[in-house]
Amino acid sequence: MFGQTSKRDGQHCAACEKYSAGVHFHPVPARKKSNDEHQFKVGDSVSITLHTGRIVDGTVRAIVEKTDGIRLQVDYGKDETALVELWRVHRK
Numbered sequence: 001m002f003g004q005t006s007k008r009d010g011q012h013c014a015a016c017e018k019y020s021a022g023v024h025f026h027p028v029p030a031r032k033k034s035n036d037e038h039q040f041k042v043g044d045s046v047s048i049t050l051h052t053g054r055i056v057d058g059t060v061r062a063i064v065e066k067t068d069g070i071r072l073q074v075d076y077g078k079d080e081t082a083l084v085e086l087w088r089v090h091r092k
Contacts, residue, residue: 040072040089047090048074050082057092058082 040046044060058076064083071083 045092046072046074047092048076048082048084049088049090050084 058074062073
């Protein structure tokens with residue numbers, strides 16, 4: 001799951017070209033994230049997780065670019081809005 005293991009008794013490991021004395025973990029390349037899952041536009045219906053842990057349905061009203069990343073202004077409820085990070089937003 002985290003990588004391939006090989007148990008060697010002080011032998012040369014051909015996979016990573018290092019001398020291995022015991023259990024050795026081979027690196028596994030990271031999976032690239034799809035940009036499609038974080039592509040939102042004004043008017044999209046989304047579910048967001050608020051800082052309290054509550055999950056609400058809302059509508060994207062604005063996309064705000066800040067120095068620390070992109071945030072979405074989302075309307076939910078009767079007269080409530082939230083400025084949320086992308087990791088808190090899920091497509092409906």
